[in-house]
Amino acid sequence: MVHLPTPLEMQASARYSDSAQVGGYLRALAAAAGELATAVSLGRSAGGRDLPALLCGFADAGRxxxxxxRVMLVGSIHGASEAAGCEALLGLARDALLGDRRDWLDTFELVIVPNANPDGRDSDSWRNGNAANINRDFVLLEQPESQALDAAVRRWAPAVVLDAHEQAVLKRKTLGAAGYLTAFEAQFDVASLPAIPEPLRQFASATLLPQLIADTQARGLPAQRYIGEIKSLAQPVTHGDLTARTFRNKAGLRGALAVLLETPMEPKAGQYATFRDIGSRVEKQRLCMEVFLDCVRDHASAIAAAQALAAQEPDDREFPLNARYWRDPADATLTLPLRERANGMRIEATFADHRAVAAHDLLRPTAGYYITDHTERFAALLTRHGLAFETLAEPIERAVISGVYAGGDEPATACVLREERHHIHAIPAGALRVAPSGRDRRLxxxxxxPRSASSVFRYAAYARLLVPGEASFIARAA
Ligand SMILES: [Zn+2]
Known part of the structure; x- marks a missing residue:
C-alpha cells in the first residue's frame, strides 16, 4: 500500500505544519493519486499566500x-490557534485516496480545503493578514479568504459542508479568571439561520445532529451539541450565531447541509511533550471527521431527499429574517460539566437554558430590489456574493415598498424600522435592479x-448610509 506520511507525521507531531508544507503535501497527494485527485487554488490570502484545495473522486467538476x-471539508479557518483541523484533513485525504478509506470515494466527491487561513497558520494567529476574523465576514465578504470559500460553495455546490474548529478550554480573561475550565470532548452543530428552508433545517437538527453525537459517543468520545462560548457561571447558554456572518450559516443558506465541529484544546502551560499537544488534538479531529463522513454516507439518500424538498419550496414563501434565543419554559436550566482550573477536578454547573429559538420579522420575497444611491458600493457587494444585477439605462416608474429607518452611526438602533411607504417610485437611470431567483430570493x-441581523446595515460603515426620516435608497418591488 502506498503510504505518504503527512508533514505532521514526518515531524512526529513535534509541531504543526506550515502553509508551504500543506500546499506541497496536497500537490504530492494529487501526483500520487493520479486521476483520482486534483490540487487546485481557491485564490490568495490577505497576506498573499495560496489557498489550496484538493478535489478527490471528481468525475466532472461542473456536475x-x-x-x-459532494462534500466540502474545511479546516483551520482560525489559523494557528486551531491548527489541528488542517492536519486531520491531510491524513483524511491521504487515506481516502491511497489508504484504507478508499471506500469513501465510492459515495463521495470531496472538496478538501485544509488550510482556510494560511496567514494565521504562519503567524501564530487566529486572524488573517488583515487582522480580520474570517468566520465573521460572510455578510460583507471583504476578506479574500471568505470570498474564496463562499465562491467555492457556489462553484462546486456541495450537498454537505463540514467546518472544523477547535476551542480553548481555558478562557484566560473570563471563565478562567473565575477559576474554571470548560470540559467537553467534541461538539457538533448545524447551520441554524432561520432563513434556511425548513426541510433542510429540520433534517439537520432532528436527524443528522443527534446521529453524529451518538456515533461519536459510540466511538468512545463524549460528544454534545455545540454550546456557545461559556464566559461566566452566571450567563445563559445558547447555541451558535444566528446570522449569515459565519461560514456554516452562509453555506447553509446556499443550500448545503452545513455542520460545525469543535474539539477542545488544553491550556498552553501543560505537561505536553508536543506543541500544545497537537498529536492528540489531531486524533480527536480525525475521529470526529470519520464519524461525520460515515454518518453522512449512511444518510446519503435522506440528505438528497431533504434537499429536493427544500428546492421545491415556492420562491415567494414567507420566511423569517431573524431569530433569537429565549428561555422556554421560563425556568429551564442546563447542567454542564466544568473543571476547576487549580486542580482539574470536575464539577457541575447549572445555567439558565436559553436554547429555544424564536423566529421573527417575517418577509415574503418579492420580484426585485432597486438601489438608487451608493450604487458603486452595492454593485461591488452584489458581485462579491455572486448576485446578478443590471444598471438601468433609462429611468422607470415602479410600485415599490421603501422603509424609513431610525438612522445614525450605531447599527442596532439605526436599523429600527419607523414606517414602510408603499408608493410609485421614479427610479433614475443608473440605479441597480436586482431580480434574484431560487435561493438568492432569501439571500x-x-x-x-436593515431589519435583518444579517444585513450589511448592521455594520457602522453601512448603517450611516440610512438617512433618518427619509425613505431608504433601497426599495423592494411591491
Ligand atoms: Zn474557530
Whole structure:
C-alpha cells in the first residue's frame, strides 16, 4: 500500500505544519493519486499566500456524478490557534485516496480545503493578514479568504459542508479568571439561520445532529451539541450565531447541509511533550471527521431527499429574517460539566437554558430590489456574493415598498424600522435592479433589509448610509 506520511507525521507531531508544507503535501497527494485527485487554488490570502484545495473522486467538476454526494471539508479557518483541523484533513485525504478509506470515494466527491487561513497558520494567529476574523465576514465578504470559500460553495455546490474548529478550554480573561475550565470532548452543530428552508433545517437538527453525537459517543468520545462560548457561571447558554456572518450559516443558506465541529484544546502551560499537544488534538479531529463522513454516507439518500424538498419550496414563501434565543419554559436550566482550573477536578454547573429559538420579522420575497444611491458600493457587494444585477439605462416608474429607518452611526438602533411607504417610485437611470431567483430570493433581503441581523446595515460603515426620516435608497418591488 502506498503510504505518504503527512508533514505532521514526518515531524512526529513535534509541531504543526506550515502553509508551504500543506500546499506541497496536497500537490504530492494529487501526483500520487493520479486521476483520482486534483490540487487546485481557491485564490490568495490577505497576506498573499495560496489557498489550496484538493478535489478527490471528481468525475466532472461542473456536475456531480450520478449516485455521488459532494462534500466540502474545511479546516483551520482560525489559523494557528486551531491548527489541528488542517492536519486531520491531510491524513483524511491521504487515506481516502491511497489508504484504507478508499471506500469513501465510492459515495463521495470531496472538496478538501485544509488550510482556510494560511496567514494565521504562519503567524501564530487566529486572524488573517488583515487582522480580520474570517468566520465573521460572510455578510460583507471583504476578506479574500471568505470570498474564496463562499465562491467555492457556489462553484462546486456541495450537498454537505463540514467546518472544523477547535476551542480553548481555558478562557484566560473570563471563565478562567473565575477559576474554571470548560470540559467537553467534541461538539457538533448545524447551520441554524432561520432563513434556511425548513426541510433542510429540520433534517439537520432532528436527524443528522443527534446521529453524529451518538456515533461519536459510540466511538468512545463524549460528544454534545455545540454550546456557545461559556464566559461566566452566571450567563445563559445558547447555541451558535444566528446570522449569515459565519461560514456554516452562509453555506447553509446556499443550500448545503452545513455542520460545525469543535474539539477542545488544553491550556498552553501543560505537561505536553508536543506543541500544545497537537498529536492528540489531531486524533480527536480525525475521529470526529470519520464519524461525520460515515454518518453522512449512511444518510446519503435522506440528505438528497431533504434537499429536493427544500428546492421545491415556492420562491415567494414567507420566511423569517431573524431569530433569537429565549428561555422556554421560563425556568429551564442546563447542567454542564466544568473543571476547576487549580486542580482539574470536575464539577457541575447549572445555567439558565436559553436554547429555544424564536423566529421573527417575517418577509415574503418579492420580484426585485432597486438601489438608487451608493450604487458603486452595492454593485461591488452584489458581485462579491455572486448576485446578478443590471444598471438601468433609462429611468422607470415602479410600485415599490421603501422603509424609513431610525438612522445614525450605531447599527442596532439605526436599523429600527419607523414606517414602510408603499408608493410609485421614479427610479433614475443608473440605479441597480436586482431580480434574484431560487435561493438568492432569501439571500438578497437578508443582506439588504436593515431589519435583518444579517444585513450589511448592521455594520457602522453601512448603517450611516440610512438617512433618518427619509425613505431608504433601497426599495423592494411591491
Ligand atoms: Zn474557530
Amino acid at each position: 456531480v456524478a450520478p449516485g455521488k454526494l 438578497l433581503p437578508l443582506l439588504l433589509d
